[in-house]
Amino acid sequence: MKAKEAGVMLTLRVVALLAAYGSCLPVISAAEPDAQESATDETPRGDLAVGFGYFSDDMLGYGRYAGPESAGFFPVLDLELHQSMHRDDAIPAYWYLYARDLGLHSREAGAEWAVQGSSRLTLDYDETIRSTGIGAQSPFTGNSYFRLPESWQAGANTAAMTALSDSLHDVRLETTRRKLALGFSWRASEQWRFSGEYLREQKRGQRSFAGVVGSTGGNSRAVMLPEPIDYLTDNIRLSAAHDGVGVRGSKFVPSDCHLSA
């Protein structure tokens, strides 16, 4: 793998971020509230941000955790919406919806429903990209299984690897995490509380690692290689608390991905 010359190298750092938060309007906002209404107003309220941004050039720094954002326009889409509800027995409840940065590669969304002081349910999704921003090339091909091409000519150095130049292709050194979390909490009585969370996280992508291809006089010769990443982690946490008892479990499953010659 050798460094790509220009690629996503940052040349001009001028960002014309034309965030068009023109429609930060109160969504579904009904008529202006009656000043004599009590706090039991149940009108859903929130904000919706729709617009666009513009990058005048490739944004390596911005894209490190936001995605490989290149020059040009990108959408802006955020949402927050909530509603308080007061049921007949007057126990207040609410629900809450949110979505942030839906126009970028790193984004999140979720929902929450709760009876205040009693129980709560949550659902969250989060996607985060981590890009090294390094333009790279490699002869290895494949998705989960990286292999050298069939026409590969082995050699003690790159000069002897006659098929190297023809087999090089672009490699994106970036990983993406996707998390899905479900949670609950329940206050069963003044003393007892129960809560739990299930979290599934997937991490996929490629990163670089080094491999030794030979040694001369005890001084090893190493090359940088792309390594496929494909992890899946399940986390479960349950707790029953009178004054603090809980159990927690976690299962990590690396997929059968590898690199071989």
Place this chain on the structure above:
Amino acid sequence: MLNSYTRNLCGWLAGLLAALNGAIASDVLPPADAATSRCLVCHETQHPAAVNGLRQSRHAGLVTAPAPFAASGCTGCHGDSEAHMRPPATGQLRAAADETFRSNSLAEISRRNDRCLACHQSESARHWSGSRHDLGNVACNDCHRIHAATDPVMARESENAVCFSCHQQQRTDSLKPYTHPLQQGEMTCSACHNPHGSFNTASLHGSQPTETCYRCHAEKRGPFLWEHPPVREDCAVCHQAHGSVHVGMLKQRGPWLCQQCHLSQYHPSTAYSGTGLPPTPSSSVVGKNCLNCHAQIHGSNHPSGIRQIR
């Protein structure tokens, strides 16, 4: 006829005004119950932002006893404040409320916190007593904003800024080239730390230093056939979690980080020098330096992986 630039500018201004109007309009929410009406006679006009902020907050939704706001409105937190309610004598200032949440004496801070803990002790603040923030005389409202529709420290996009207002060293680290995505808003301080206290050092969530890291970095957890002891002991032996100028948030650049522990024969018993740089590079110095060979540095399950080389 307006040209396109003017039309666009007018459009943007109209959108901005609409947004502002929406924000202001949404502040005009119905008043809280009658218990607060006496306070609102003055504060409705004197502190409209604080009043409207509270009305949109979660506390305002607590309309059922025994929630203090439901039972007695403003006085639930601020006290009965009888002296404050009475008109001041001529030439004198009105007496302050019983609890203003502004005093700075240590005893006052403790009393302020007791107001909050009366309801919140059994929930997120279970470990507050004796926590770092408790012992540091931090008041709940040093971080939390009650009179706001959204408490900044409870919102993902603004939480870190609240923490960084005191923790300047961590803020500085977070601005270094290699760091967790704190500045990008993709991660919050509370992902690792419990500001209300925990059993762990630095108020970390996990019961052991490494356990907090394993939550996201489960591939480093093992168990491994051949372990690298610091991975089991404390990730912070090698890594600087808040940010570093070295790749991988390492505390020191390799191979010198490794040589702080590993100085052995053939792997020279003296620190590497600049002699291993190009045009005659040493594989121990360039590229991934020590990790050129010891690629599985966090642990190996290969039968021959005792040196973490495969």
